[in-house]
Amino acid sequence: MKKAISVIGNLAVILLVLLCILLGYVKIQTITNPNQIPSVIGYKLLSVLSGSMYPVFETGDFIIVKEEKDIQEGDIITYRIDDSFVTHRVEEVFFENGQPFYKTKGDANNIQDQYTVAVEQVEGVYQWKIPGGMVVFQFFSHPLWWIAAASFAGLIFTVRAFVKLYRNNLRDSPDS
Template sequence: MTATRAPRDSWSSGVLSAVTTALVLAVLVLAVALTVVPRMLDGAALTVLTGSMVPTYDPGDVVVVRGVKDAATEVRVGDVVSFQPLPDDPTLVTHRVVSFRSTADGPRWVTRGDANGADDEPLQAQQIKAEVVYHVPYVGHVTLAAGQHRSTIVVGAAIALVVYGAWMVLSPDRARRAARDAAADPAVGLAEDPTDADATAEQRASSDKVAS
């Protein structure tokens, strides 16, 4: 009698493999979006801490910005920029440019948070450091909770998921190869049913009696 694997086990293994693979791909895409792309753009991934840009960006979102070298040619009204509120202050604020002014002292950009009712102080070109390219919702909550160890945690989790995903993807292949080998050799994967053996013994006994 041929031994077969339960269909439920095969189905659950396939679902688990698909979910794991999707999770691995999502982690890899997220890692590229938050680490590789910002480096390519000479920018950074910044966590939104306040609600000044709601509903565009919520606290806990991560905005990916590209570096701005020449604000006069790169920044336009409507762009969302990250800037230093005070010259030489490392603190960055991310708001939208709402107007542009030409003054005797040079160009000025006026910004305002989407949720704010008042404009910020006009900015000089050197205060504008970056422009927002895209954002990733909710991820900032994880990075804030991880604190200084977030890079180690992300790398460790990514490695663990990749290893587990590779194992899940390769295991069905090994099972299929074993099944093909069993199909090629009928003696492999077969189990003798005791009832068949008893029936065979009875037939042989009957044959002996007839022959005698």
């Protein structure tokens, strides 16, 4: 039982360190390329701000898109229009001068989008979603959570140190 708790504690620490490294990497990308969505091995995390793709995903979900070149009808793509992003389903793929263009539509919308999307505008193809991810993100981005997490980690390390010290003292005591 003690070994299982130790393994779980070590895994939690490793996951926390990896998460911090990942967040640091994303933060560096955000600072060095402020006009681009941060990408980790070609995957990008976005939040859903409208209901245009309901029921596939809802407002407040996170979606993961992957940079891909081969886009087909029926794929859900995220693309840039000026300074905003749109995630809609490809209804039609056509070519002009050998370059692909896409006509898109939100699943909850009645009509196709008014514009065509050039391949250069595409940020990625939808891969999966994290339902309600925005709520979790808001919770974890609150400063009090980070204070609580750091305090909890410090408490775990302190308790482990005292337990180890206590065991060493028991082993080294003259009564044993």
